[in-house]
Amino acid sequence: MFMQVFRWTVKLSGPVVIAASMLLSANAHAVPSFGRQIGMDCSGCHTVFPELNSFGRQFKLRGFTLGNALDDKKFPLNLPLSATAVASRNSTSNTNTPGAMLENFPRDAQTVLQTAGLYYGGRIAGNFGALVQYNYDGIEHTSKIEMADIRYANSTTFGNGKELIYGLTLNNNPTISDIFNTTPMWSFPHLMSDVAVMPAAKTLVDNSLFAQVGGVGVYGYWNNLLYGELAFYRRATKGLFRPFSSGVDITNVVDGYAPYWRFALQREAGAHSWMVGTYGMMADVFPDAGNPFGATNRFKDLALDGQYHYSAGDHSLSTHATWIREKQEWNASLPLGLTSNPSATLNTFRSDVHYFYKHQWGGGIQYFSTWGDADAMRYNTGQAVMGSATGSPNTKGWVFDLNYLPLQNIKLGVRYTRYDKFNGDSTNYDGMGRNARDNNTVFLYGWFMF
Amino acid sequence: MKVALVGTIALIEVLIAGQAAAAQGKEIYAKVCSVCHVAGVANAPKLNDKAAWASRIKQGNDALAASVIKGKGAMPPRAGNASLSDTDIKAAVEYMIDQAR
Numbered sequence: 001m002f003m004q005v006f007r008w009t010v011k012l013s014g015p016v017v018i019a020a021s022m023l024l025s026a027n028a029h030a031v032p033s034f035g036r037q038i039g040m041d042c043s044g045c046h047t048v049f050p051e052l053n054s055f056g057r058q059f060k061l062r063g064f065t066l067g068n069a070l071d072d073k074k075f076p077l078n079l080p081l082s083a084t085a086v087a088s089r090n091s092t093s094n095t096n097t098p099g100a101m102l103e104n105f106p107r108d109a110q111t112v113l114q115t116a117g118l119y120y121g122g123r124i125a126g127n128f129g130a131l132v133q134y135n136y137d138g139i140e141h142t143s144k145i146e147m148a149d150i151r152y153a154n155s156t157t158f159g160n161g162k163e164l165i166y167g168l169t170l171n172n173n174p175t176i177s178d179i180f181n182t183t184p185m186w187s188f189p190h191l192m193s194d195v196a197v198m199p200a201a202k203t204l205v206d207n208s209l210f211a212q213v214g215g216v217g218v219y220g221y222w223n224n225l226l227y228g229e230l231a232f233y234r235r236a237t238k239g240l241f242r243p244f245s246s247g248v249d250i251t252n253v254v255d256g257y258a259p260y261w262r263f264a265l266q267r268e269a270g271a272h273s274w275m276v277g278t279y280g281m282m283a284d285v286f287p288d289a290g291n292p293f294g295a296t297n298r299f300k301d302l303a304l305d306g307q308y309h310y311s312a313g314d315h316s317l318s319t320h321a322t323w324i325r326e327k328q329e330w331n332a333s334l335p336l337g338l339t340s341n342p343s344a345t346l347n348t349f350r351s352d353v354h355y356f357y358k359h360q361w362g363g364g365i366q367y368f369s370t371w372g373d374a375d376a377m378r379y380n381t382g383q384a385v386m387g388s389a390t391g392s393p394n395t396k397g398w399v400f401d402l403n404y405l406p407l408q409n410i411k412l413g414v415r416y417t418r419y420d421k422f423n424g425d426s427t428n429y430d431g432m433g434r435n436a437r438d439n440n441t442v443f444l445y446g447w448f449m450f
Numbered sequence: 451m452k453v454a455l456v457g458t459i460a461l462i463e464v465l466i467a468g469q470a471a472a473a474q475g476k477e478i479y480a481k482v483c484s485v486c487h488v489a490g491v492a493n494a495p496k497l498n499d500k501a502a503w504a505s506r507i508k509q510g511n512d513a514l515a516a517s518v519i520k521g522k523g524a525m526p527p528r529a530g531n532a533s534l535s536d537t538d539i540k541a542a543v544e545y546m547i548d549q550a551r
Contacts, residue, residue, distance in 0.1 A: 039482045044530025054524040058492050067485045155489075163493070224492060224524075268523060313520070313527075 032082035032409065032449050033121045034059070038067030042408035042449075043359050047309065047316045049411065049449065050181075050190055051354075054268055057179040061165045061221050063153030064122055064129030080122025084133075086115040088445040090193040094438035099384025099430070106139065107195050113138035114194055114445075117146060128152050134246075139194045144247030145211055147185075148172045162223035169217045172244035173210045174233060174260040174281050177217055182305035182320045183262075183279060185210075188352045188366055189399055189415065191447055197439045200379050200386065200423050201370055201393030203326040203346055204252075205260075205281050205301040209233065211248040214241025215260065229262040233283070235292070253292040258283035264305075271312035279303050287332045295332035301325070314358045321351040326372075339377050346372035346393060360405050369396035379423060382431075389431030392424030397436075409449040417441045475545030478538050482529050483546065492524035495550075503550035511547060515540045 035042060038059065042049055045056030052060065059066055070078050089111045095104070117135040124130055133146035153167035175183035184206045202208060217231025235254045236245035264277030280303055284296035305322040326346045330339040348370045356362030376391035397419040404412045422436035423429045429436055479487070479497075486494040495502035506514060518539045521527035528534050534542075 038485045038530070040485075040526070040530030041532050043532070044526045053526060054492070055486075055526050055530065058486075058524050062491070066489075066491065069481060069485075072481070163490075311521075 033070070033080040033119065034064065034082075036073060036077060037064075037070045037080065037122045039069035046408075047311055047318060048354075048356050048359055048362065048403070048405065049409070050186060051318060052179060052181060052186075053309070053311060054273060060179050061153060061167065061219075062155070063127055063151035063167055064131060065127055065153065067123075070122065080120055082119040082121050083450055084115065084117045084119065085113065085448045086191065086445060087448075088112060088114045088193060088443065090195050090444075091442045092197065092438070093440040094434075097384070097434040097438055098432045100434070101384070104197060104385040105195070112195075124150075127154050137194070142247060145172065145244060147176055147211075148244055149176050158222060164223075165221040167219055169219065169229075169231070170214070171217070171231075172212075172214055172236060172241075173207065174205055174213070174215070174231070174258075175207075175262075175279065177219065177229060177231070178262060178279070179221075179227065180264060180266075180275055180277065180305070180307055180320075181318070182275075182277070182307050182322045183303075184322075184324075187320060187322065187350065188354070188364060189401060191413075191445060193441065193443045196417070196441050196443070197385060199370060199393070199395040200388060201346055201372065201395070203301055203324045203348055204283055204285070204299040205279070205303065205326075206324060206348060209252055209254070209258075209283070211245050212236060212250060212252045213254055213258070214244040215258075217260070219262075224268065225266065227262070227264040227266065227277070229260075231260045233258040233260060233281075237292070250289050253286045253289045255284040255286060255292070255296045271310055272308070274306070274308045276306045277304070279305065287336060287338060295335075297332050298329040300327040300329075316356045316359065316362075317354070319351070319353040322349070324348045337377065340375045340391070341373060344373035344375060346370070352399075354401075356403075359408060361403070363400070363402035365401075366399040367396075368399065370394065371396075374424070380431075384430050384432045385434060386423075387430045388423035388425075389429060390424035394421055394424050395419065395436075396421045411445075411447040413443075413445050413447070415441075415443040415445070417443065474538065475541035475543070478534065478542040479545050482531050482534070483542055486525065487546065494525065497546060497549050500550050503547065507547055507550065511540065511543055514547070515543045518543060 045059055047053050091109045092105055095108055115135050117133050120130055120132045130150040132148045135146045136143050149169060149171040151167055151169050155163055155165045158164040169177040171177050173185055175185040181187055213233040214236045215231045215233035217229050219229035221227045234241055234257055237250055237253055258281060260281040262279040264275050266275040280301045282300045284298050286292040286296050301324055303322055303324040307320040310317040328344045330342055333339040334342050350368045352364050352366035354364030371394045374391040379388040379393055380391040381387040399417050401413055401415045419436040419439050422439050426436045487497050490496045518529055
């Protein structure tokens with residue numbers, strides 16, 4: 001395996017080094033617009049991007065409006081605009097098992113421009129700010145909205161003179177508004193391969209509604225201690241929220257209003273900070289996104305999460321965990337013969353630990369597991385690679401990630417993902433002879449923010 | 451006479467250096483520190499809040515500068531700007547303390 005990693009590293013190193021050299025030769029102001037607005041480096045808000053430190057959480061809570069340093073810049077650096085590019089190479093362990101087809105592994109073992117994106121990031125006016133990203137997808141060769149989080153924020157005092165930050169958020173994904181790195185939108189591994197084979201099952205709150213919905217939420221953060229948020233989401237296929245799904249394939253259409261909620265208790269003491277919390281949502285979703293009428297399926301997601309960060313001098317350590325339990329009621333899919341069960345449960349657990357030295361060298365390990373009720377109609381599709389012969393959604397494995405940041409806005413990484421179980425089994429999971437370990441991947445990437 | 455002249459020049463140099471440091475501190479405050487210390491973000495003491503600064507001033511300028519260099523609470527090390535030298539940070543601290551006296 002190590003020789004395999006070495007060979008792939010050498011293959012990717014050429015284009016990555018060229019791209020890195022271009023950025024290294026760029027002027028010293030080549031940092032994202034948030035940093036230009038507040039006069040800080042990336043490490044002002046991040047341990048290592050995109051993981052937020054204490055000040056980063058404050059900046060987001062205050063609607064991305066802190067700082068006036070953009071006013072001192074010359075055009076175009078005075079604009080709250082930034083860009084990103086991701087070059088990557090994903091190599092799957094075995095693409096040649098019975099029934100496997102080329103479309104199961106698009107662009108496998110090829111170096112690709114995975115993403116090129118443009119951000120609006122910063123204050124709009126007064127207490128209004130935004131982080132909106134529009135992407136070019138180098139795999140599908142399409143352009144589409146990525147994330148959108150438009151905010152109003154203010155503060156007052158409440159309860160013995162303690163500060164209460166409050167605000168509104170208009171966004172396109174439950175958990176995108178969160179300030180911790182445990183919820184699905186902001187949790188490790190942050191950057192995913194767009195071409196790797198993925199397990200069949202995941203919960204709704206686990207980014208399944210990303211750019212499928214638009215929502216409005218209210219939040220409050222009291223005394224640097226308690227965080228709470230309540231939001232409602234609607235389909236983004238029509239009406240005012242349509243721009244929030246611009247260019248995106250719609251796979252989930254929510255009926256009516258889907259509530260999302262979040263509460264967290266956090267403490268900071270010196271170099272240490274920790275948080276425990278809970279979040280969840282309930283949504284009614286049409287079984288056919290192309291024909292969103294009639295009966296719906298109901299999903300109730302409940303999650304627990306926690307994180308601990310330590311940062312002092314040259315050292316930063318962070319660890320996160322989340323457990324999501326989803327109750328599925330197949331009121332619409334069962335009569336249509338799309339599921340085997342009238343109801344089911346699906347669970348996901350993830351936990352990771354990361355260490356970085358001087359915000360420059362580091363890496364982390366994650367354990368992940370998804371498990372739940374077997375459903376032959378949903379998961380035993382008879383497909384090679386993607387199917388599950390047992391009808392079980394159970395998947396588990398490990399992620400190992402090593403990073404080097406030559407500059408604070410450039411992250412180079414090599415990641416190994418190992419599956420101990422995939423779609424229900426460790427061996428012959430698709431019934432055609434494919435093993436879970438055949439989906440192991442080596443993912444090399446260069447992530448550039450400028 | 452010669453001694454008096456040298457003393458006067460030295461005094462002028464000290465005064466000029468002090469004014470330069472004050473100007474430097476004011477500029478750094480406006481550019482970086484004001485992000486939090488105008489509004490009191492995350493309990494940061496506001497610039498002219500004498501009560502909030504009183505206990506901090508007792509710690510001494512060097513101790514306060516050391517807190518900025520190391521980072522404290524929501525304030526990242528070197529106030530999130532690694533290009534600030536120790537001298538820059540001390541100048542900014544002295545400027546902020548002067549406003550609170």
